[in-house]
Amino acid sequence: MISRRSALAGLGAAGAVATLAPTRTVRAQPAPIRIGWAVSRTGPFAGGAATTVIPNYEMWAREVNEQGGIRVGNARRPIQVVEYDDRSNSEEAVRAVERLISQDRVDFILPPWGTGLNLAVGALLNRAGHLHLAVNSVTNRVDDLGRRWTNAFWFLGRSSSGAEALVAQLAAMRQAGQITPRVAMAAVSDQFGVELANAGRAAFRAAGFDLVMDRNYPLGTTDFAPIVNEAARANPDAFVAFSYPPDTIAITDQARVLGFNPKVFYTAVGTAFPLFRDRFGANAEGVMGIGGWHADSPALRDYMRRHMAFANREPDRWASSVTYSSLEVLAQAIERAGTIDRAAVIAEVAKGGFDTIAGRTEFAEDRVRRGTWWVGQWQGGEFHGIAPANLPGARAAAFPKPAWRG
Amino acid sequence: MLVLDAVLSGLVLGGMYALVALGLVLQFGVARIMNLSYGEFLVAAAFGAFFTFSLGAISPILALAFAMPLAFAANWLVYRVLMTPLVARSRGNAAALEADSILATFGLLFVVQGVMLAFFGGQYFSYSYLSEPVRVLGSVQSLNKLVALGFAAVIGGGLYLLLTRTRQGTAVRAVAVSPGAARLVGIDVLATSAFAFALGGALVAAGGVLVSMFLTFSATAGVTFTMKALIVVIMGGTGNLLGCLVAGLMLGLAESLVATFVDPGLTIAANFALFLAILLWRPQGLFGRAAR
Numbered sequence: 001m002i003s004r005r006s007a008l009a010g011l012g013a014a015g016a017v018a019t020l021a022p023t024r025t026v027r028a029q030p031a032p033i034r035i036g037w038a039v040s041r042t043g044p045f046a047g048g049a050a051t052t053v054i055p056n057y058e059m060w061a062r063e064v065n066e067q068g069g070i071r072v073g074n075a076r077r078p079i080q081v082v083e084y085d086d087r088s089n090s091e092e093a094v095r096a097v098e099r100l101i102s103q104d105r106v107d108f109i110l111p112p113w114g115t116g117l118n119l120a121v122g123a124l125l126n127r128a129g130h131l132h133l134a135v136n137s138v139t140n141r142v143d144d145l146g147r148r149w150t151n152a153f154w155f156l157g158r159s160s161s162g163a164e165a166l167v168a169q170l171a172a173m174r175q176a177g178q179i180t181p182r183v184a185m186a187a188v189s190d191q192f193g194v195e196l197a198n199a200g201r202a203a204f205r206a207a208g209f210d211l212v213m214d215r216n217y218p219l220g221t222t223d224f225a226p227i228v229n230e231a232a233r234a235n236p237d238a239f240v241a242f243s244y245p246p247d248t249i250a251i252t253d254q255a256r257v258l259g260f261n262p263k264v265f266y267t268a269v270g271t272a273f274p275l276f277r278d279r280f281g282a283n284a285e286g287v288m289g290i291g292g293w294h295a296d297s298p299a300l301r302d303y304m305r306r307h308m309a310f311a312n313r314e315p316d317r318w319a320s321s322v323t324y325s326s327l328e329v330l331a332q333a334i335e336r337a338g339t340i341d342r343a344a345v346i347a348e349v350a351k352g353g354f355d356t357i358a359g360r361t362e363f364a365e366d367r368v369r370r371g372t373w374w375v376g377q378w379q380g381g382e383f384h385g386i387a388p389a390n391l392p393g394a395r396a397a398a399f400p401k402p403a404w405r406g
Numbered sequence: 407m408l409v410l411d412a413v414l415s416g417l418v419l420g421g422m423y424a425l426v427a428l429g430l431v432l433q434f435g436v437a438r439i440m441n442l443s444y445g446e447f448l449v450a451a452a453f454g455a456f457f458t459f460s461l462g463a464i465s466p467i468l469a470l471a472f473a474m475p476l477a478f479a480a481n482w483l484v485y486r487v488l489m490t491p492l493v494a495r496s497r498g499n500a501a502a503l504e505a506d507s508i509l510a511t512f513g514l515l516f517v518v519q520g521v522m523l524a525f526f527g528g529q530y531f532s533y534s535y536l537s538e539p540v541r542v543l544g545s546v547q548s549l550n551k552l553v554a555l556g557f558a559a560v561i562g563g564g565l566y567l568l569l570t571r572t573r574q575g576t577a578v579r580a581v582a583v584s585p586g587a588a589r590l591v592g593i594d595v596l597a598t599s600a601f602a603f604a605l606g607g608a609l610v611a612a613g614g615v616l617v618s619m620f621l622t623f624s625a626t627a628g629v630t631f632t633m634k635a636l637i638v639v640i641m642g643g644t645g646n647l648l649g650c651l652v653a654g655l656m657l658g659l660a661e662s663l664v665a666t667f668v669d670p671g672l673t674i675a676a677n678f679a680l681f682l683a684i685l686l687w688r689p690q691g692l693f694g695r696a697a698r
Contacts, residue, residue: 041528042519047624050528088626189671216671220630222422222621223658225415225547226665246622249532253620257539257548270530279532313529 032080033070033340035061036106038096038121039113043088047245049113051273052136052319055311057110060327062310071335086112090120097121101128107340108330115139115191126151131346133326136319138162140195146366151346153329154368155322159192160199162290163242165374167203169387169397170238170264174209178399179237179263184213186227186251187242196242196268212236221247228254231262238264245270248289249279256283256404263400264288272317272376272383284378286401291318292376292385294393299357317376317383322369325356359392411545412666413659418547420658421555424651426613426631427638428562432606435645436582437599438500439489439507443515444610444635445628450518451477451614452623456531466535466615467553473615474608481607485600488514493596498586515628522625532622550619557616561609562651569647578602582645637677641684643691653692656680 037057040049061079064070069078082104086093093112100106101124109130111118118137122145125132132152138159146154173179183204187197197216204211212234215227228251231239239262241251248270255265270276271289280287293300300321307315315321332355333348334340352362362370375387377397384395426448433441451473458464458472488510496503536550569575580588581598589595613631617623638657642649657677664676684692 041523042626044626046523046528046626047530050624051530054528186670215669217665218671218674221670221673223415223419223661223665225419226412226662227670229411229415230666245530249530249622250620253534253537254548257537258546259539273530275530275532279534281534 030069030072030075030077032078033072033108033334034080034082034104034106035108035110036082036084036100036104037110037112038084038086038093038100039110040088040117041085043086045088045112045114045117048136048269051275051316053113053323055307055313055315056320056323056327059307059310060324063306064331070331072340073338077340082106086117088114088117090117093117093121094124097124101130107342108345110327111135111137119145122149122152125149129342129346131330131342131349133330133349135323135326138192138195140199142366142368146368150367152367153326153349153363154366155326155372156319157368157372159195161372162374163196163200164203165387166240166266166288166290167200167207167209169375169389170209171207173264173397173399181208181210182212182234182236183209183238183240184231184234184236184262185211185240185242186213186215186217186231188219188221188244188247189216190219190244192269193242193244200240200242217247219244222250224251224254225258227251228258228260231255232258232260236262238262238266240264240266242268243270244268245273245275248276252276252280252283252287256280259404261401261403265401266375271378274314274316277378277381277383283404285380286378286398288375288377288386288397289383290374290376291316292373292383292387293317293321294359294391295382295384296393297357297359303357318373321358322372325354325358325361328356329354329361407544408666410543412662414542414545414547415666416659416662417655418551418555418658419662420655421558422551422617422654423634423638423657424562424654425554425558425616427635427642427650427654428558428565428647429606429609429613430635430639431642431645431647431650432578432602432609434639436578436602437485437489437606438503438585439485439511439603440504441606442508442511442632443518443628444511445631445633446515446518446522447477447481447607447610447628448614448617448631449623449625449628450522451611452618452621453522453526453531453625454611455615455618456533459535460533466619470557470612470615473611477611478604478608481610482600482604484514484607485603489603490596490600493599500585519625519628526625528625530622530624533618535619537620548620554616554619557612558651558654561612562647565605565609566647574598574601637681641681641691643688643693646691646693649691649693653684 039053040046061081065078069076084096086096100109111134113136115137118134126149134152135155138156140158140160142154142158187193213231248267266288268290272291277284333345337344337348354361371391373385376383376385379398386395386397430444433439454473455466455469458469492506538549539546540549569579577593577598580593581595585595638653642653660676660680661673665673
């Protein structure tokens, strides 16, 4: 396994490429399957990549090689990894993927973290006929890209589905007489936040909710006192923030300090991170967020144990296990196809029917995976999936959110 | 009530901006090192506070007592080992030194960031300390931010006295105004610059420790702090302490008032409009160059 940990990003990137020449020492072994990835080791996306993507890629590669590799026909072939740092920069990501395709000539490429980077490298992967397992990429552009990029599979789906699932959950609570139609909404002005907010706004209106606050804030905002104060003054029954990880922490903390405790408190990306529970302890209880998982599933419990042993920390409760399941899909598709021919493997992935830690993986017509968790809630120190309610393991929402403790 | 909330939140936020920028006033304004690795040192101090707090249960306030001398020593070494050759090569040409120091500290940025990534990984870190509500004139603020504001005032005030009331401070100001003339009156310019750079480093560490109480950070978060500090320092007037405090508070107030009364989406636009307006009106910064 050749892995380039880019501790010194930007320094000697070209020099490092030269050292990436494959080292084939053992001749008796079958040729390895070369797998490449370019993910954000540095830059603003490093936090997301380090939480959700990197431990899973590394753990999977090690586990597969410990088992002797992936079975192709009669032989087991080990995995050889080529890795680059995209520095959270889309031009850099495109360059790295180009290098993986034409210079390193890898057999399969694993995608970066984040919608923007996935879209940036998507066209290139499509043109080269490479499989694109787009996991950490949630966007409404699946509508038009899904038709054109027949090599791409969308594991989490559209952002509008996320907002609509949340609104459906709140509408059910309203139906049950638990909350009034008063909803306060805030969203980060960045791709995913804006898409969620647009879909959320439309869905709230359509469901007859009264948006008593509707605000955007710029990416990188650190002070949320004005927003939380305004939300508190509007006196809503539900507070919804389509936020990113640092904002999720800051907004929740600000609400706690100001004693703003609506019956439903929802923050988006980052709520499912173990960091959230570690940071807020008992105060995490009852907070809803984007994501969730089937916490009682034996396969996921085993995954949690392996992840702890490998990375010395817990996985996040949304995209981590889905990322890992996408790698299981890749391995099973190769085994079923009996070849590493990319077109054959892509055709095999499209057939679906994979048994993974995230359950049975099937794709819809538009190659969007079925069964994405959209709303989760911290209940007793675990982030359980609560919506869509028809998924296996879905819990009922705990209501109302308990008061903040000091 | 509404106005009071906004003004107090703005002052608290502005205090944080000033706190984050104080060290750069000395490093850039006096030692003339445009330190691009500034934010990385701030994040390193934040990591220090995180681990002493979560592993050793040592309060971040107490950690300041260790972090500041340690950072002073580390930054003194950085100046002596990395910057002194550049200073010698520039032969008193400030523009040449600025360009060289930008390149050198750009490299240092990746070294420090790389070491942090290797040790801590890229994920987010956050802990809770003094995150309690406090009533100030009827408006609720969180205690840790008020503590940070208090430290910004104490450190800023103490530094002001140090610079204006002591012999060493006078030497520092002389070097800030004119390194060439300072030499003529018998000031050891190199030693004084090293002192100013190291003192700046100690202030960065204080800033890092204090903001870690309420900001979520990661090994790669440094550049945002460097940018903020640069804006504050340039707005206040390079090398001017009072200017840095006033500029920080102005930015914080503008951000909070705009977020409360106009739209939270316009905070960054408001900050840069203010920055631009001040640059147009006073290109040398609010208070001009270093105070004499």
